[in-house]
Amino acid sequence: MTKQLPPLFRDKMIDLLGEDEFERFLASYDQARSYGLRVNTSKITKADFLDKSPFALEPVPWASEGFYYEEGERPGKHPYYHAGLYYIQEPSAMAPVELLQVQPGERVLDLCAAPGGKSTQIAAKLQGEGVLVVNDNHSDRVKALVKNLELFGVRNAVVLNERPERMLNVFQGYFDKILIDAPCSGEGMFRKEEDMMQQWERHSVQEFAAMQRELLGQAAQMLAPGGTIVYSTCTFSPEENEAQIAEFLDKHPAFDVVPIDRFDHGQPGWLREPWCEETYSAQAREAVAGTARLWPHRLRGEGHYVAVLRSGVGFGERQDADVVSVSKVGRGGRDALRGKGRAGTESRVSLEPLQAFEDELLRSEPFAALRLVCYGEHAYASPAGLPELHGLKVVRPGWYIGALHRGRFEPSHALAMGLRLREAKRALSLASSDERALRYLKGETLEVAESEIIRDPEVTKAAKGYCLVCIDEHPVGWGKWIDGMLKNEYPPGWRWT
Template sequence: MSSKLPAAFVEKMNDLLGTDQIEPFMASYDQPRAFGIRVNTAKISIEDFKQCATFAIQPVPWAPEGFYYEEGVRPGKHPYYHAGLYYIQEPSAMAPVQLLDVKPGERVLDLCAAPGGKSTQIAAKLQGEGVLVVNDNHSDRVKALVKNLELFGVRNAVVLNEKPERMIPVFRGYFDKILIDGPCSGEGMFRKEEDMMSSWERHSVEQCSLMQRELLVQAAQMLAPGGRIVYSTCTFSPEENEAQIAAFLDGHEEFEVVPVRDFEPGRPDWLRAPWVDPCAFSPRAVEAVAGTARLWPHRLKGEGHFAAVLRRAPASAGRAADERPAAAAAQPPAAGKRSGREALRQGKGRAEPPRAAVSLEPLRAFEKELLRGEPYGAAQLVCYGEHAYASPAGLPELHGLKVVRPGWYIGALHRGRFEPSHALAMGLRMSEAKRALSFAIQDGRALRYLKGETLEVAESEIVRDPAGSGSAKGYCLVGIDGHPVGWGKWNDGMLKNEYPPGWRWT
C-alpha cells in the first residue's frame, strides 16, 4: 500500500522524520491493520466480557476497556454487538478519552462527536452519572451518533446539531471536561480508508487548521475553571497538531499542557518546519508542546493519533461563584419527586408558541406496570411534542439551540397510549423490568428476534415481578444472555416483535 501514498505526503514525512524513521514509517503501511473493540463497562465488566467473548482478544495497552481482535472476525455480526456490549473502534482512537480522565458525575462535552465512538467511551466512564453533551454540526452525521448512543444504552446524554459558537452563551463555564476530536486532513486514516488518500490533496491542511483553531478558542469559553480539554486529531501534520497547541497557549495564559507520559512526545522542533505558520511562538508554548502525545503506526499497533491535554487554571475564591452562570441558573426539580412541578416543555429546541400539555397518564401507567425503582434517577421528565425524555439534572435551558435529543428518549405519548422507545429498552437493566424474557445466545430464537420475527414463547419463560399483577400479557423487556436488546409484546404463547426495522439483523 505504501506505493499508493500521495507523493507530496511522502516527501513531507521524509523531511519531518528523517532517514532513520521514514523507512519503518513507510513499511507500516504494508503491514496488516490493527482491529479493535472497546467494552461497554456501563453494561458489562471487563472480566465478565473476557469470560463470554466468543472470539480471541488481546488487550490494548493504553485503554483498559480496549482489545485487539484478528482480521476476519466480524464482531458487528454478533448478538452481543446488538446488545451494546462493545463498540468497534480503531485502537489508537481510544487514547484521547483515556487522557480526558472522565469521572462519574462530571459535566462533559464531546464537541465534534459523530459518529459517536468517543462519546460512547465517555458515557461508559460516566457510569450514568453527570451530564454528557454531544454535538456535531453536520446534520447528516447526527443520525449515526444518536443510534450509537442508544445502542450503548446511554441515559444521561444530550445530542445537539449546532455550530460551537452558538453553544457558548448557553454553556459558558459549564463543563468539567471537553473533548475536541477535531476535523483534520486524516493522514492517519490512509491505511484504514484508502479513499482518504485520493481526497488528501483536495482536503486543505490550511482550512482544517483554521477550523481547529476556532474550535479550541470556542471550547475554552465553555470550560469551567480547573477543567480539562483534550484536543486530538488523526493526522501527522504539525500545522494541525503542535502548532495549534502552541498558538492556543500563546492566546490563553490561563491554560497549561498536562504532560502525557505514556506515548512518544510531541515535536517542538517541528514548529520551525516550513509548513508551519511562520509567526513566532513564545518559549513557554514551544516548551509545552513537548508534553503532547504522538501515536505512530510504526511504533504501536494502531493507525496513529495526536493528543494534547490542556488544563485551565482554577478560579480564585473571589471569582468561583460566578464562573458557571449557566449551571447555576438551571437546576431542575428531580423527576423522582413527582409533584406538580414536572416539566412538560414543548418544542424542538427552539422557542415555539405554547401548546396544550400532553397527558402523562399513559406513561405513568406503563411505569407502574413495567418498571421497577427509579430508572430516570434525578433526571427531569420533559416532553417535546408527543415525545418524552429524561433530561439530565443541572442542564441549562436549551432554547434557541438545535436539539436532536434533550436526554434519554423514553417514548411517545400518542392518542391516549404510550409506546416505549428502543432507547428506553437499551438503557434499562433486565432487573429494572417487571416483565422480562432473556434468550440464551445458543437459543435460535435470539437471532430470530434480532431479525424481527414473531416468536413462540411459553408463558413460563416470562419472568414476572411477584409484587406485580402476575400477568405475562403485554410489553416485556427482551434480552440475550441477560442483556437487553429490545421490546416484545407477549400474548397467548406468541411474542410480537418490537425490534426496530432499521436495527434488524440482515
Template sequence: MTKQLPALFREKMIDLLGENEFEQFLKSYDQPRTFGLRVNTVKVEKADFLAKSPFALSAVPWASEGFYYEEGERPGKHPYYHAGLYYIQEPSAMAPVELLQVRPGERVLDLCAAPGGKSTQIAAKLQSEGVLVVNDIHSDRVKALVKNLELLGVRNAIVLNEKPERMLKVFQGYFDKILIDAPCSGEGMFRKEEEMMHQWERHSVQEFASMQRELLGQAAQMLAPGGMIVYSTCTFSPEENEAQIAEFLDKHPAFDVVPVEGFGAGRPDWLRAPWCEEEFSDRAREAVAGTARLWPHRLRGEGHFVAVLRRDGATVEGDAGSAGDARDAGRAADVVSASGKRSGREALRKGRAETSTRAAVSLEPLEAFSVELLRSEPFAAERLVCYGEHAYASPAGLPELHGLKVVRPGWYIGSLHRGRFEPSHALAMGLRMREAKRALSLASRDERALRYLKGETLEVAESEIIRDPEVTKAAKGYCLVCIEDHPVGWGKWHDGMLKNEYPPGWRWT
C-alpha cells in the same frame, strides 16, 4: 499501498522524520491493519464480558476497556453487538478519552462527536452520572451518533447539531471536561481508508488548521476554571498538531499542557518553515514536547496526536455561569424542565407535564406503564421534557437550551399519543433487565435470539417470561427482550406468542 501514497505526503514525512525513521514508518503501511473493540461498561462489567467473550482478545495497553481482535473475527455479526456490549473502535482512537480522565458526575462535552465512538467511551466513564453533551455540525452524521448512543444504553446524553459559536452563550464556563477530536487532514487514516489519500490531495492542511484554531478557542470559553481539554487528531501534520497547541497557549495564558507519558513525544523542532511560519513563545515551544504522538510503526494502531490542556482555577471576567454560579444554577434548575416543567418524579405523581410549547400533556399513560413494567423509575429523578408527544429524561443541572438545535434533549423514553404510551427502543436499550417486571432472556446461541434481531415473531411459553414475584397478573403485554440478561428491545407477549417490536432500521441483515 506504499506506492500509492501521495508524493507530497512522502516528501513531507521524509523531511520531518528523516530517512531512517521514514523507512520504518513506510513499512507500517505493508503491515496488517489492527482491529479493536471496547467493552461497554455501561452495560457489562469487563470481567463478565471477558468470561463469555467468543473472540480471541488481547489488551490495548493504553485503554482500560480496549482489546485487539484478529481480522478474521466478526464482532459486528454477533448478538452481543446488538445488545451494545462493546463498540468496535480503532485502538489508537481510544487514547484521547483515556487521557481526558473523566469521572462520574462531571459535565463533559464532545464537541465534534459523530459517529460516537469517543462519546460512548466518555459515557462509560461517567457511569450514567453527570451530563454528557455531544455535538456535531453535520446533520447527516448526527443520525449515526444518536443510534450509537442508544445502542450502548447511554441515559445522560444531550445531542446537539449546532455550530460551536452558537453554544457559547448557553455553555459559557459550564464543562469540567471537553474533548475536541478535531476535523483534520486524516493522514493517520491512509492505511485504513485509501479514500482518505484522495481527500488529502483535494483539501488544504491550512483549511483544517483554521477550523481547529476556532474550535480550540470556542472550547476554552465553555470550560470551567480548573477544567481540562483534550485535543486530538488522526493526522501527522505539525500545522494541525504542535502548531495549534503552541498558538493556543500563546493566546490563552490560563492554560498549560499536562505532559503525556507512554507515547512518542510532541515535536517542538517541527515548528519551523516550511510547515509552520508563525513565531511562538519559548513557553509554548517547550510545552509542546508534553503532547503525545501515537505512531503506527511504534505501536499497534493507525496513529493519533493528543494534547492535554488544563485551565487554571482562576475565574476571569466573562466566565458567566462558570464554577459555583453554573453549579448553583444547575441545582436550582433540577426542579424544572428545560421548558419549565417539574422534576420527573413530581411530574409523574402529578400526572402531567408541559411540552416545549407550554401546552400541557398528560403523563398518566407513562405512569401506568412505569407501574406495570418497571421495578423502579429509572428516569424519574431526572427532568421529564415533552416535545410534542415525545417524552425525554433530561439530565439534571442543564442550562436553558433555547435557541440551540437540539436533536435529543436527553434519554428518549417514548411517545404519548391519544391516551397511550409507546416505549422507545432507546428506553429498552438503556434499561437493565433487573429494572423490568416482565422480561425474556434468550441465550446468544438460541436461534430465537437471531430471529428476534431479524424482526420475526417468536413462540415463547409463558413460563419463560421472567416476572416480578409480586406480580400475579398474566404476562400479557410489553416485555423487555434480553440476550443473556442484556436488553435488546421490546416485544408484546400474548398467548404463547411474542410480537416483535424491534425497529426495522436496526434489524440483522
C-alpha cells in the same frame, strides 16, 4: 499500497522524520491492521465480558476497557453487538478519552462527536452520573451519533447539532472536561480508508488548521475553572497538531499542557518553515513536547495526536444552571414539564399513560434522578443541571423514553437499551445460542411459552403485554407477548441483515 501515497505527503514525511525513520513508517502501511473493540462497562463489567466473550482478545495497553481482536473475527455480526456490550473502535482512537480522565458526576462535552465512538467511551466513564453533551454540526452525521448512544444505553446525554459558536452563551464556563476530536486532514486514516488520500489532495491542511484554531478558542470559553481540554487529531501534520497547541498557549496564558509520558512526545522542532510560519514563544515551544504522538510504526494502531490542556483555577467562572426539579413521573395525572414542539409552540401532555407503563413494567424508578420533559408527544428524561437550551438545535434533550400518543404510551427502543434486566417486571431472556435470539434481531415473531416470561413475584397479572427482550440477560428491545406468541417490536432500521 505505499505506491499510492500522495507524493507531497511522502516528501513532507521524509522531511519531518528523516530517511531512516520514514522507511520504518512507510513499512507500516504494508503490515496487517490492528482491530479493536471497547467494552461497555456501563452494561457489563470487563471481567464478566471476558468470561463470556466469543472472541480471542488481547488488551490495548493504553485503554482500560480496550482489546485487540483478530482480523478474522466479526464482532459486528454477534448478538452482543446488538446488546451494546462493546463498541468497535480503532485502538489508537481510544487514547484521547483515557487521557481526559473522566470521573462520574462531571459535566463533559464532546464537541465534534459523530459518529460517537469517543462519546460512548465518555458515557461509560460517567457511569450514568453527571451530564454528557455531544455535538456535531453535520446533520447527516448526527443520526449515527444518536444510534450509537442509544445502542450503548446512555441515559444522561444531550445531543446537539450546532455550530460551536452558537453554544457559547448557553455553556459559558459550564463543563469540567471537553474533548475536541478535531476535524483534520486524516493522514492517520490512509491505510484504513484509502479514499482519504484523495480527500487529502483536495483539501488543504491550512483549511483544517483554521477550523481547529476556532474550536480550541471556543472550547476554552465553555470550560469551568480548573477544567481540562483534550485536543486530538488522527493526522501527522504539525500544522494541525503542535502548531495548534503552541498558538493556543500563547493566546491563552491561563492554560498549561499536562505532560503525557505513555507515548512518543510532540515535536517542538517541527514548528518551523515551511510547515509552520507562526512565531511561538519559547515557553509554548517547550510545552508542546508534553503532547503525544501515536505512530503506526511504533505501536499497534493507525496513529493519533493528543494534547491535554488544563486551565488555571482562576480562569472563567463555572455557571450553574437553573434547574427545574421534576423528581419523577407525576402521579395523579401531573403534567410533564413543558418543552417546545417542532412548530415552536408550547405543549403540555398528561403523563398518566407513562405512569401506568412504569407501574406495570418497571421495578425501579430509572427516571428518578432525571427531569422529564415533553416535546410534542415525545417524552425525554433530561439530565438535571442543564442550562436552558432554547435557541439551539437539540436533537435529543436527554434519554428518549417514548411517545405519548392518543392516550397511550409507546416505549422507545432507546428506553429498552438503557434499562437493565433487574429493572423490568416482565422480561424474556434468550440465550445467545438460542436460534430465536437471531430471529428476534431479524424482526421475526417468536413462539414463547408463558413460563419463559420472567415476572416480578408480586405481579399476579398474566404475562400479556410489553416485555423487555434480552439476550444473555442484556436488553436488546421490546416485544409484546400474548397467548404464546411474542410480537416483535425491534426497529426495522436496527435489524440484523
